[in-house]
Amino acid sequence: xxxxxxxxxxxxxxxxxxxxxxxxxxxxxxxxxxxxxxxxxxxxxxxxxxxxxxxxxxxxxxxxxxxxxxxxxxxxxxxxxxxxxxxxxxxxxxxxxxxxxxxxxxxxxxxxxxxx
Amino acid sequence: xxxxxxxxxxxxxxxxxxxxxxxxxxxxxxxxxxxxxxxxxxxxxxxxxxxxxxxxxxxxxxxxxxxxxxxxxxxxxxxxxxxxxxxxxxxxxxxxxxxxxxxxxxxxxxxxxxx
Numbered sequence: 001x002x003x004x005x006x007x008x009x010x011x012x013x014x015x016x017x018x019x020x021x022x023x024x025x026x027x028x029x030x031x032x033x034x035x036x037x038x039x040x041x042x043x044x045x046x047x048x049x050x051x052x053x054x055x056x057x058x059x060x061x062x063x064x065x066x067x068x069x070x071x072x073x074x075x076x077x078x079x080x081x082x083x084x085x086x087x088x089x090x091x092x093x094x095x096x097x098x099x100x101x102x103x104x105x106x107x108x109x110x111x112x113x114x115x116x
Numbered sequence: 117x118x119x120x121x122x123x124x125x126x127x128x129x130x131x132x133x134x135x136x137x138x139x140x141x142x143x144x145x146x147x148x149x150x151x152x153x154x155x156x157x158x159x160x161x162x163x164x165x166x167x168x169x170x171x172x173x174x175x176x177x178x179x180x181x182x183x184x185x186x187x188x189x190x191x192x193x194x195x196x197x198x199x200x201x202x203x204x205x206x207x208x209x210x211x212x213x214x215x216x217x218x219x220x221x222x223x224x225x226x227x228x229x230x231x
Contacts, residue, residue, distance in 0.1 A: 037221075043120075043209045043222035044160070091160065103218075106159040 004107035012113045017080055023073040031095035035075045038087045038109065047075070047088075056057050059101045062100030079112045084110045087111050089108050120212050122223035129200055130231055137195045137226045139210030145190035146212035150220060154207040161200045163171075166193050200230040 002055045004025045013019050025033070036044035048057045048064040050073070056065045061078045077084055087109040094103040119142040124162035129135050139149055144201055146154055147168050152160040165178075166172040174180045184196040193212075211220040 041207070041225065041227065043122075043225045044209070045222070046220075104162065106161075108159045 002092075002094065002105045004090055004092050004105050006088075006107040006110050008110060009108070010113070012115060013062040013080055013083055017113055018071060018078050019078065019080060019112065021075045021077075021088050023075070023088075023107060023114070025071050025073070025090070025091040025092045025105070025107075027094060027105050028070075028076060029095040030068070031093040033064075033066055033073050034093065034104075035062070036089045038089055039099075040086070044089060077112075082114050082116060085112060085114045091099050101105040118212070118221040119182045120146075120210065120221045120223040122208075122210055122226050123171055124226060125224065126229075128229045128231065130197055131201050133190075134196055134198045137208055137210075137228075137229060138225050139193045139195070140216070141212040141221070142199075143189045146193075147190065148213050149180040149193040150201075150211045151185060151193075151195050152209045152211070154209060156227075161207060163195075168197055197228065198211075200228070202230045204228065 009024045032049050034049045036046040036056045037047055038044040047062050048060050050057050051075050063076045066073045089109040090107040092105045123138045146228050149166045151163045153163050154160045163178045164172045164185050165173045166185045168187045168190050170187035182198055187193040192198045208226050209225040211222045213220045
């Protein structure tokens with residue numbers, strides 16, 4: 001069964017601190033793995049997209065890693081800011097042989113609260 | 117990045133009425149648009165995939181006669197919730213991508229409350 005599991009479910013940190021969010025997946029055939037940030041009441045915004053051959057990708061203070069062998073990914077947030085408070089969702093894209101509409105398998109997200 | 121808009125941002129309606137939600141790609145042509153539904157504290161659930169000029173493909177368990185999707189142009193897709201009921205209250209999000217586009221660009225979402 002294609003699944004994406006994220007941990008922790010929720011996290012509270014102080015402003016300025018770093019944190020790491022985890023994502024484990026059992027998805028096949030794998031196309032790519034994405035991390036999205038979703039503010040409350042808003043649509044998701046893409047942070048990173050990684051293919052099978054990519055181990056790490058950064059976007060400002062966000063750094064994602066991917067271990068395709070263990071099927072694990074992490075999102076590291078450096079020097080957190082109050083505006084980082086949001087839900088962070090790990091999404092894995094299935095690779096189909098035909099067509100362009102690749103199916104996305106969504107995690108439940110990690111709810112991050114950054115407190116002053 | 118590409119911009120996708122949704123209108124309205126929130127809507128309150130009486131049970132039994134129909135509600136139309138628009139999704140527009142503002143600065144690119146989207147051959148494919150996706151409609152999602154998200155309940156509180158849950159992940160996005162894909163409802164249907166719409167391709168410009170053809171019928172939408174619905175996910176299992178989604179009633180196509182209740183959730184009407186029209187993708188009449190490369191920049192506009194609409195979702196109509198027909199005869200809405202309180203259980204249809206949810207956050208509806210669209211996304212758009214081009215042919216073979218790996219990245220989907222998400223709209224800001226529409227909050228629907230059916231009384």
